[in-house]
Amino acid sequence: MGMFNQVTVPEAIYCPMCGEDRSGWFVQFYYGDLILQDYELGQDLFWDMEWEWIGHPSIPGVWAQGVLLGCPVCHFHFDDPHDEFYIVEIRHNRIVGVIKDESGYGWWAEDWVAVPDR
Ligand SMILES: [Zn+2]
Numbered sequence: 395m396g397m398f399n400q401v402t403v404p405e406a407i408y409c410p411m412c413g414e415d416r417s418g419w420f421v422q423f424y425y426g427d428l429i430l431q432d433y434e435l436g437q438d439l440f441w442d443m444e445w446e447w448i449g450h451p452s453i454p455g456v457w458a459q460g461v462l463l464g465c466p467v468c469h470f471h472f473d474d475p476h477d478e479f480y481i482v483e484i485r486h487n488r489i490v491g492v493i494k495d496e497s498g499y500g501w502w503a504e505d506w507v508a509v510p511d512r
Pocket residue numbers: 409410411412413416465466467468469470
């Protein structure tokens with residue numbers, strides 16, 4: 395796997411190395427055009443579909459697995475799967491949620507799953 399995208403976690407996260415809450419953490423995910431795009435919550439995905447992409451813009455509901463990158467200040471990395479994994483929820487091509495995946499299951503079998511439309 396080469397390129398990916400990332401989205402800013404909307405909430406501050408406590409960094410045990412810094413000893414305080416930090417904002418601006420990124421979650422990396424593999425869905426949409428893989429163009430190293432920095433997304434924000436509420437933004438629509440890009441779909442040029444010219445080079446490398448995962449998924450399809452016609453899928454109405456998607457959960458993409460997200461992995462938390464290092465602390466934006468000190469680069470500390472969480473290793474515990476309860477802290478490390480996120481769900482990037484996409485509805486009609488808009489990022490509507492960046493939610494901590496507290497299941498502890500770790501890596502999914504696929505980069506993303508279709509979820510029922512609502
Ligand atoms: Zn830190």
